[in-house]
Amino acid sequence: MSIFIRSAISAGLIAGLVFLILEMVLVATVGGGTPWAPPRMIAAIVMGDGVLPPPADFNPVIVLVGLIVHFVLSVVFALIFAAIVTGRGLTVATTVIAGIVFGLIVYGISFYLMTEFFPWFAMARNWISVLGHAVFGGVLGWIYFNRAARVVTVDRVA
Secondary structure, eight states: OOHHHHHHHHHHHHHHHHHHHHHHHHHHHTSSSOTTHHHHHHHHHHHOGGGSSSSOOOOHHHHHHHHHHHHHHHHHHHHHHHHHHTTSOOOHHHHHHHHHHHHHHHHHIIIIIGGGTOGGGGGGOSHHHHHHHHHHHHHHHHHHHHHHHHHHHHHHHO
16 A cells, blocks of 8 residues: 555545534534534434434444444545546645635535535534534645655655
8 A cells, every 4th residue: 555545544534533523523512412423413314304303312333334434435535536636746735725715615515515415504604614614624635744744754865
């Protein structure tokens, strides 16, 4: 497996974790909801809308499914992002900016186009979701650049 794929996978997992923590904390603290609502919304992609709140309490099966779906999607998006930016000679700043834009595009697709298939995502069109996706993209860009660029620099020296 190439270093770029490994870097994208790890960047996707880390950015996905940051996104999920941020979403759950913000929904619970300022969004007026429960921290389990985001994993339930994600789990509903494969389990159906019957798992949506209420009640929005902790259910280990639903949360586990939500986590699996979320991290698979995070890695898929990271691989797409890596394919877009790799070899373009971007700086860390431009890679982070590209990541933020990418995250906002993922938000737009998920919360506007995909609502045709998953209508419950429309109720989460808010600043928390926008911020979460922007942060996901920024973290994705930063981690990917640092992991992939470090290896390219070492390869050039050797």
